[in-house]
Amino acid sequence: MTEDIIVELKVKNPRVTEELTKVIASIEGFRLDKRFPDKPCDLLILEIGDDLKEEFKLIHTMQSSKKVGSIYLTSSRLEPEVLIEALRAGAREFFSQPIKVEEVRRALLKFKETRTKYTDGKAKKRKGKLIHIIGSKGGVGVTTIAVNLAAGLVGHDRSVALVDMNLTFSELPIFLDVKESFDWAEIGKNISRVDSTLLKSSLYKHPSGIFLLTSPTGLDGVNQTTPDTIGKLMEVMQSTFEYTIIDGGPLLEDLSLKIMETADTVIVVGVLNLLSLNNIKRLLWTFQNLGYPKKETIKIILNRYEKDPVLTVKESEQSIDHSFSWLIPNDFKTTMTAINLGKIILEVGKNTDISKSFRDLAASILGGSVPEKEKTGFWNKFKKTGL
Numbered sequence: 001m002t003e004d005i006i007v008e009l010k011v012k013n014p015r016v017t018e019e020l021t022k023v024i025a026s027i028e029g030f031r032l033d034k035r036f037p038d039k040p041c042d043l044l045i046l047e048i049g050d051d052l053k054e055e056f057k058l059i060h061t062m063q064s065s066k067k068v069g070s071i072y073l074t075s076s077r078l079e080p081e082v083l084i085e086a087l088r089a090g091a092r093e094f095f096s097q098p099i100k101v102e103e104v105r106r107a108l109l110k111f112k113e114t115r116t117k118y119t120d121g122k123a124k125k126r127k128g129k130l131i132h133i134i135g136s137k138g139g140v141g142v143t144t145i146a147v148n149l150a151a152g153l154v155g156h157d158r159s160v161a162l163v164d165m166n167l168t169f170s171e172l173p174i175f176l177d178v179k180e181s182f183d184w185a186e187i188g189k190n191i192s193r194v195d196s197t198l199l200k201s202s203l204y205k206h207p208s209g210i211f212l213l214t215s216p217t218g219l220d221g222v223n224q225t226t227p228d229t230i231g232k233l234m235e236v237m238q239s240t241f242e243y244t245i246i247d248g249g250p251l252l253e254d255l256s257l258k259i260m261e262t263a264d265t266v267i268v269v270g271v272l273n274l275l276s277l278n279n280i281k282r283l284l285w286t287f288q289n290l291g292y293p294k295k296e297t298i299k300i301i302l303n304r305y306e307k308d309p310v311l312t313v314k315e316s317e318q319s320i321d322h323s324f325s326w327l328i329p330n331d332f333k334t335t336m337t338a339i340n341l342g343k344i345i346l347e348v349g350k351n352t353d354i355s356k357s358f359r360d361l362a363a364s365i366l367g368g369s370v371p372e373k374e375k376t377g378f379w380n381k382f383k384k385t386g387l
């Protein structure tokens with residue numbers, strides 16, 4: 001997986017912002033991170049000139065926080081003192097204003113070249129995150145959550161694959177209106193030859209941008225696939241995609257357990273009734289006895305949440321001795337419309353609470369915590385910790 005170079009702009013002048021945005025967008029491998037301005041970035045382009053003392057203090061703080069890889073400066077002021085201070089502060093480039101597009105372009109290409117050499121030299125391979133979703137019962141909403149969480153992550157420009165681990169009834173192709181695609185038993189037959197390029201070209205790419213790996217039809221494919229093969233396949237998935245989401249269905253079996261061994265997050269989906277809560281308790285107990293997944297990687301999502309439930313959230317959390325990380329509202333009409341049209345909820349019900357819930361869920365996974373101003377009304381209605 002080639003990592004994008006994340007660039008952040010702290011520039012007041014709108015014209016300069018517009019020009020820099022255009023140049024950055026025109027070079028493959030750069031991504032402007034607008035949503036989470038306080039997240040770490042590889043390159044910060046900062047405008048100075050209003051209050052040099054404060055600005056250089058800020059540069060120093062950012063450099064020592066290690067949240068910023070490199071800093072480029074831009075200013076409409078060209079006095080020697082500004083340039084000297086910029087050099088002292090360790091700025092790698094200084095763009096005078098008005099911006100010369102070619103100059104910025106050259107600097108960015110140089111940045112990319114240096115970075116490629118550095119990462120190649122270290123043979124650094126980034127590992128994508130593996131999120132395994134399982135149900136505390138059949139029909140609690142695992143496939144709905146897997147599809148729409150994947151769509152939410154794709155909406156944030158992340159590369160995402162969705163894997164169906166339902167061994168008998170594969171429903172992902174119906175949810176996404178996919179007629180034909182390769183399944184993991186077929187790909188697993190040549191596991192020793194499978195690399196990122198082969199994998200990406202074999203998987204079906206949904207118009208939303210999600211890559212899909214289906215489960216085999218019939219039990220032959222399942223029986224031919226060993227946990228070892230699935231483990232190796234997941235390694236390739238993780239080196240290819242930033243996020244691999246597993247629709248694990250409601251069952252624990254050897255193949256799913258193999259994936260769970262290394263999953264970064266295991267989401268258990270429940271609903272507010274005694275059967276589901278009881279099953280969550282049993283699952284947590286089973287995980288504890290197995291020794292994996294670890295408690296801190298297990299997140300419980302409560303689906304089909306309605307206000308004023310018979311069993312309250314607090315009582316339910318106490319009964320399972322685990323808190324819920326997220327609540328997804330009940331919205332049968334939107335979920336059914338999405339399934340019947342073979343579309344994602346984010347598309348058919350753009351302004352519904354359930355759609356916002358999935359968008360915020362994806363944001364919480366990406367950002368750890370989401371800045372106040374990014375939180376939608378839904379978020380404020382149901383306070384949750386996030387994933």
Ligand SMILES: Nc1ncnc2c1ncn2[C@@H]1O[C@H](COP(=O)(O)OP(=O)(O)OP(=O)(O)O)[C@@H](O)[C@H]1O
Nearest residue numbers: 138139140141142143144304329330331332335336
């Ligand atoms: N938040 C929700 N609000 C209302 N209905 C929902 C919600 N989430 C899922 N559903 C409905 O519940 C049904 C089951 O959902 P889904 O197929 O996602 O569950 P599942 O856990 O994957 O089921 P299975 O165990 O059969 O694979 C579907 O009809 C779906 O529309």
Ligand SMILES: [Mg+2]
Nearest residue numbers: 142143171249
């Ligand atoms: Mg399902």
